[in-house]
Amino acid sequence: MTIETSLGLLRVAVVGGGPGGLATAIALSNIPNVEVKVYEQASLLREVGAGISIGQNTWNVLELLGVADTLTSGHVTDVVGNLNGKTGEEIHRQVKTAPVKRPQIRTQRTKLQSALLAHVPPGVIELSKKLTRIVDIGNDGVELHFKDGTVATADLVVGADGIRSVVRDAAWPDYEIKFTGTTIWRALLPWDDVVKQDPRFATTAWWHGPTSHVWFSPVGEGLGEIAARSWQDPAVHSADKVSWGVPVGNAYVESHFEEYLPQIREVISWVKEGDWREFAAFAGPELSKLTAWDDKVVLVGDSSHALSGAFGSGAGFAMEDGWVLAQALRHYRNDVHRALPLFDRIRLPYYARMYAHLQGQAAQRAAKLAELGESPSYDDRVRVKIIKDGGSDMSWIYGNHIGRVWEDAISALEQGQTEDT
Numbered sequence: 001m002t003i004e005t006s007l008g009l010l011r012v013a014v015v016g017g018g019p020g021g022l023a024t025a026i027a028l029s030n031i032p033n034v035e036v037k038v039y040e041q042a043s044l045l046r047e048v049g050a051g052i053s054i055g056q057n058t059w060n061v062l063e064l065l066g067v068a069d070t071l072t073s074g075h076v077t078d079v080v081g082n083l084n085g086k087t088g089e090e091i092h093r094q095v096k097t098a099p100v101k102r103p104q105i106r107t108q109r110t111k112l113q114s115a116l117l118a119h120v121p122p123g124v125i126e127l128s129k130k131l132t133r134i135v136d137i138g139n140d141g142v143e144l145h146f147k148d149g150t151v152a153t154a155d156l157v158v159g160a161d162g163i164r165s166v167v168r169d170a171a172w173p174d175y176e177i178k179f180t181g182t183t184i185w186r187a188l189l190p191w192d193d194v195v196k197q198d199p200r201f202a203t204t205a206w207w208h209g210p211t212s213h214v215w216f217s218p219v220g221e222g223l224g225e226i227a228a229r230s231w232q233d234p235a236v237h238s239a240d241k242v243s244w245g246v247p248v249g250n251a252y253v254e255s256h257f258e259e260y261l262p263q264i265r266e267v268i269s270w271v272k273e274g275d276w277r278e279f280a281a282f283a284g285p286e287l288s289k290l291t292a293w294d295d296k297v298v299l300v301g302d303s304s305h306a307l308s309g310a311f312g313s314g315a316g317f318a319m320e321d322g323w324v325l326a327q328a329l330r331h332y333r334n335d336v337h338r339a340l341p342l343f344d345r346i347r348l349p350y351y352a353r354m355y356a357h358l359q360g361q362a363a364q365r366a367a368k369l370a371e372l373g374e375s376p377s378y379d380d381r382v383r384v385k386i387i388k389d390g391g392s393d394m395s396w397i398y399g400n401h402i403g404r405v406w407e408d409a410i411s412a413l414e415q416g417q418t419e420d421t
């Protein structure tokens, strides 16, 4: 199907230079008659956090963006364990044996960011541009107001500004995110000495307590990552959980993992004072539309689905969003009134399925706990916590190929048009 109309230049303002914003900028830079700018609040583009998993779905979109070969650093995570953090009992082990072109890796977040940055054309990113509000100015588009007092205008604003999106707050003023009760502390460490403590630390693994876990994983280049998380009652802690990547003291982090094996506690104590960063997980409800203001605003990445890192693939989802958005604009020659509904049609059901899956998983866990009776043991609670999706097929997430999804959507569209005529 060819689209006859070709509209004039489309000025696109992408707010946020995380994985979603950078991927959107790369994909849009390849589209005729699109002028793209990325506005990022930070003065220096430096990812906070420690490591990130790059699975098959993420590799697929990185290939489409032309970035995959630039990401060369990481630790292959073909084996991932789930163990009891107090006893050391191994409860589950996932082993991938099928040969694949690009195996799943755990890498440093900065490596993914540098790989993406290498593909954003010069002059596209403007740093130190903290968006404070957007204003609908009718036929002239949308005004973007920044903290430094400057104003920019665009025909289309892409909110890639993460879970606390200012763009979303403007266009969906009733949307609210809430502290989920999960707090995560993350740090990187030289990993050779860690493995000397216990050879099992050479393998990527979760070490669990009933309401906490410690994630140990090498991330390549001699470094490894600790991501330790614990439940903190939202009724007590919501008020002081507002930020992302806040430095916290060692004693505070360590106090949450006192029942863990001595060698885990030892490694946790090696993090240099001042190196721990706290990430309080917030989540918000499903949106019924990812586009607003008569197709002048669209959300990609965490701003569009506040799932708080569930599925450990949010960077992949954000980049898929950006790539699909660009294809929809290309397909309809920058006609936002046709492209954005198509974007919605492709991405909304996908996110709806994720929200439904999370609800199902919570119910499954509650049912299993109820089966254990009034006072289940520590070890039983750990086992229930490690529900590996009850054997359900998760390839719709981890094996997703956004290029094929796009092709299927276009075939369905063409089929529909043929049937209509």
Ligand SMILES: Cc1cc2nc3c(=O)[nH]c(=O)nc-3n(C[C@H](O)[C@H](O)[C@H](O)COP(=O)(O)OP(=O)(O)OC[C@H]3O[C@@H](n4cnc5c(N)ncnc54)[C@H](O)[C@@H]3O)c2cc1C
Residues within 6 Å of the ligand: 015, 016, 017, 018, 019, 020, 021, 039, 040, 041, 042, 051, 052, 053, 054, 058, 129, 130, 131, 132, 160, 161, 162, 163, 164, 165, 166, 184, 227, 279, 281, 300, 301, 302, 303, 308, 309, 310, 312, 313, 314, 315, 316, 317, 318
């Ligand atoms: C503990 C944890 C572990 C995770 N592990 C994984 C993993 O292994 N693999 C994976 O794929 N995903 C993982 N995720 C999810 C992933 O980190 C996010 O889904 C991903 O970073 C979302 O990308 P984004 O570009 O939408 O938003 P972000 O990465 O949040 O980027 C948003 C950008 O917008 C900028 N910004 C914000 N507000 C403004 C403003 N007002 N003006 C200008 N700029 C602004 C920010 O500075 C930032 O650069 C994890 C998440 C958590 C919490």
